[in-house]
Amino acid sequence: MFYIIVTTCINNKVGIKHDSIRKNRYIECIRNIVEITKNQEDIKVIVVENNGKRETYLDNLGCDVIYTYNNSLNFPNKGMNELLDIKHVIKTYNISDEDFIFKLTGRYKVLNLDLINLVKRLSDRFEAFVKFFNVCTLKFHENKDDCVLGYFAIKCKYLKMFEYGKNGNVSGESDFALFVNNNVKDIFSVRNLSLECCFADDLRILNV
Numbered sequence: 244m245f246y247i248i249v250t251t252c253i254n255n256k257v258g259i260k261h262d263s264i265r266k267n268r269y270i271e272c273i274r275n276i277v278e279i280t281k282n283q284e285d286i287k288v289i290v291v292e293n294n295g296k297r298e299t300y301l302d303n304l305g306c307d308v309i310y311t312y313n314n315s316l317n318f319p320n321k322g323m324n325e326l327l328d329i330k331h332v333i334k335t336y337n338i339s340d341e342d343f344i345f346k347l348t349g350r351y352k353v354l355n356l357d358l359i360n361l362v363k364r365l366s367d368r369f370e371a372f373v374k375f376f377n378v379c380t381l382k383f384h385e386n387k388d389d390c391v392l393g394y395f396a397i398k399c400k401y402l403k404m405f406e407y408g409k410n411g412n413v414s415g416e417s418d419f420a421l422f423v424n425n426n427v428k429d430i431f432s433v434r435n436l437s438l439e440c441c442f443a444d445d446l447r448i449l450n451v
Contacts, residue, residue: 244286244338244342245286245287245343245344245345245363246287246288246338246342246343246344247276247347248289248291248345248346248347249273249289249306249347249349250291250328251269251292251349252293252294252324253269254294254314255443269349270304272349272352273304275353277306280356283359286359287307289306289307289308289309289332289336290309291310292309292311292328293310294312309332311328311331313328320415320418339399340398340399340400340403341399342398344396344398345362346392346394346397347393351439351441353438357436357437358394358433358436358438359396370397370398371395371396371397371423372395372431372433373387373431373433374390374391374395374432374435374451375420375432376451378440378449378451383434384420387420387423387424388417388421389417390416390419391416391436391440391451395433397423401422405422407419
């Protein structure tokens with residue numbers, strides 16, 4: 244089974260606060276991933292939002308929605324709140340260690356099924372599919388010490404193992420990339436994610 248966990252935070256503490264832009268982007272991107280995977284019977288899309296249980300516009304987008312309270316916690320890296328959300332979904336759905344999880348940032352739009360089809364085709368040979376690329380410098384990292392954190396696929400057991408802060412004072416992207424490089428034996432280095440990113444800090448759009 245393949246799970247797409249879409250991480251969202253309606254009331255963001257980090258980045259530009261523009262509720263209508265964030266709402267419209269979430270709706271567009273989540274509806275898109277639900278639509279392009281609707282005929283994939285072995286894929287389940289789950290949205291997780293971390294500002295508490297309540298009714299929101301996420302409830303009407305055609306997929307499961309889980310609410311946590313993890314945004315109330317303060318960490319030096321917002322990725323820690325996000326990781327807690329992902330682990331909450333894993334526990335709630337009792338996802339198997341050998342199942343693949345696609346982590347997708349909710350404001351990022353998946354342009355096609357290329358990565359999903361790649362993972363399905365090679366899931367018996369590789370345990371992680373990651374683009375080792377810095378979205379600021381626009382450079383690949385062949386030594387696998389930086390990555391695109393907004394969209395990747397990995398076996399569930401590794402997400403259960405992962406914790407931020409084990410590699411010193413590095414970015415969340417570098418922290419995860421180093422964890423994958425040090426713990427996963429068979430890694431597929433993705434060159435093109437076919438992903439339209441919308442960055443929280445400045446709403447910059449970038450295709451990676």
